[in-house]
Every structure is written in C-alpha cells, then in structure tokens.
Amino acid sequence: MARLSMSAICVLIFIGDIAKADNNFLTGANDIIAVVDEDGDIKASPFNVQFGKKDIWLPRSGHVVSLEVNEKDVPVGMVLDNEGQAYFPTLKSDGSSNRQYRFWSALLGMGNPSPKHRTNSATSSQLSRFGLQMGPNPILYRVTTSSGSIVTTSAVIHLMNNTAKLVVSDIDGTVTKSNIQGMLLPALGLSDWKHDGVVELYRKIANQGYQIVYLTNRAIGQSDMTREYIYSLTEAPYKMPRGPVLLQIESLLGALQTEVIVGQPEVNKIAALNRVKGLFPVNPFFSGFGNKAWDILAYKALNIDPDMIFSVGEDSILISEGTRIFTNYTDLMERVSIMYPLLNV
Numbered sequence: 001m002a003r004l005s006m007s008a009i010c011v012l013i014f015i016g017d018i019a020k021a022d023n024n025f026l027t028g029a030n031d032i033i034a035v036v037d038e039d040g041d042i043k044a045s046p047f048n049v050q051f052g053k054k055d056i057w058l059p060r061s062g063h064v065v066s067l068e069v070n071e072k073d074v075p076v077g078m079v080l081d082n083e084g085q086a087y088f089p090t091l092k093s094d095g096s097s098n099r100q101y102r103f104w105s106a107l108l109g110m111g112n113p114s115p116k117h118r119t120n121s122a123t124s125s126q127l128s129r130f131g132l133q134m135g136p137n138p139i140l141y142r143v144t145t146s147s148g149s150i151v152t153t154s155a156v157i158h159l160m161n162n163t164a165k166l167v168v169s170d171i172d173g174t175v176t177k178s179n180i181q182g183m184l185l186p187a188l189g190l191s192d193w194k195h196d197g198v199v200e201l202y203r204k205i206a207n208q209g210y211q212i213v214y215l216t217n218r219a220i221g222q223s224d225m226t227r228e229y230i231y232s233l234t235e236a237p238y239k240m241p242r243g244p245v246l247l248q249i250e251s252l253l254g255a256l257q258t259e260v261i262v263g264q265p266e267v268n269k270i271a272a273l274n275r276v277k278g279l280f281p282v283n284p285f286f287s288g289f290g291n292k293a294w295d296i297l298a299y300k301a302l303n304i305d306p307d308m309i310f311s312v313g314e315d316s317i318l319i320s321e322g323t324r325i326f327t328n329y330t331d332l333m334e335r336v337s338i339m340y341p342l343l344n345v
Helices: 002-021 103-107 179-184 198-207 220-232 252-262 266-277 293-301 329-334
Strands: 032-036 042-044 064-069 072-080 086-089 135-144 150-161 166-169 211-219 245-248 285-290 309-312 317-320 326-328
Touching (some): 198 211, 211 266, 220 245, 266 293, 285 293, 293 309
Parallel strands (some): 285 309
Antiparallel strands (some): 032 042, 072 086, 309 317
C-alpha cells in the first residue's frame, strides 16, 4: 500500500503542472437538495451538470439538455456552454429556450450567453413542474448531439421539509480510510477501504430522522462512481443511508489539485454548504464528520455545534472538536439516541 501511496504522490505532482490544461473530460451531475416550505413553495440547490468531451467531443455550446424526473419528461430545459456545463437560460420568464445548436458558433467560442442570461438555479415555478415527491426523485439529463447520438447522465433530487436536520460527512478519509487511496482504490475494484463501523453509525443516525449529506472534493465527473461506492457499503444487516452526494464542480485533475496540492478545499465546501443553508429558514446542519482541518473549518463556518463536529483518524478514532474527547464508532453507536435525539419526521 505504501508503494501505491508513493506512486500516487508522483502522479499528483505531475497533475499540479497540467491541471489547467484539463478541460472537463468526464460527464456527471451533482445531486440536488430541494426544500418545500409550509406554503408548498420549493427552493433547490444548484443544478450542477457537466457533459464531458468523452461523450460530446464536438463543440458543446448550444446543445439543449432535456430533463426527465421520476421517469417523466418535464417542460423545463437547460443548455450547454463551451465547457459542457449546463445552465438554465433566463431570457424567457417561463424558463424555456429557443436556443439551437450551431456548430461554427460553438467552435469559435461564441455560443455562451452573458452571465446575466444564465443560471444553474431553478426557480420555484420551474421546480413546481417537476412533479417532485418527498424523498429521492431520480433526474435524467439527456442531450441529443448534432450527430444524432444520445448522451445521458443522472442524479437525484432529494425533496425534504424545511424543518429537516442535516448531518454532513466528508467521504475520502472519513468514510474511507485515507484521502488519496479512498479516491483511487474504488476505481480499482477495492471498495472495502472504509472505517469499520461507519455504515452502522450513519444508518442509526438516519434512523433517528436525520438526513446524511455526503460532501466531497472529488470532481463532478466522478459522480456515478462515487454514488455507487457509497451505496455499495454494507455492515450486515446495515446499509449506507441514501442521501445527497455533492461533488466539486471541476475537472478530475483540478479536483485533485485542489484537494492535495493547493490545499484549500474548504473554500469550495463552505460555498456549497452555504448554498444549502440558504434554502432553510434556520440552520439545518446538526453535525459533521471529517478527517482534515479544512473539513472542521468548513463545519465551524456553518455554525455547527463544535461538540457535534468529529474529526476522524485513519485508526478510526474520533475526536470531538468541542470537548476534545477521544471516542470511537462503537461508543457513538451506543449513545446515538442521546447525541442525535429522535426527530418527528
């Protein structure tokens, strides 16, 4: 394993030099947190979607993205920019678009609208057309390319009440035992590189009525692999609880550079969590688990009670940020009903 770590370090040094040249090769999408208030109005976190060069090599700007929610087409569409990022045009009040794909405009980089004419946030009116139900709602993004081929990527819209309480968890080094190996080993088919007890603990927290949110600096192009990994984890008879998986809106190389070389991933995490916090009338974040100082910094910036922020070591020992008391998964599982009081859901 040490040899793998040294190899990974060499690769990451090389990545630091070429990350800027990488241009969103992979396709993927973030899950979405949608919140309904007492009047039935819905607000949602950004619709971050990327169609990479692996799937659409021709200039991507102007391709129309059709949406399907719960296996039904919805009358709301998005459009791709030059980098394959999807957005909602804001030129028309109903959110629809008459934009058409034009090869030469896209090729010459003239297909992108001005920032004021685009957004990755859906309006309440648009969200009302999605036919959302409480809980998880599968969403499919579909692009028909100029050559006639169909490219898709999927995610999940998690609809919850505005009284929901969230427990946020990092993935690499928190669910997995280390950051770099946690990114690399699942891709090699070695999916059991996790902390013993993490599945049972998270499941018991979820059974108390809390929503687990998985936050990572993995690139958005790794979304499918990351979801599959998280939901494949079991500790009989427990399965990892389902929840929104939020990834970094960057290329794979850029994400690795941010996580390991630049060393400032807390900026992305704080921004993502603040967007979620703004959907609720009061702070929804109840607890947080991470393995790096930047995870703890992000959680403290969200005003999570320090006593409920836990730093996870490679040896599966946890430290409360507030009390500085060492604990472990077994102890937390025994006290879960006290630390995470049962919610009325």
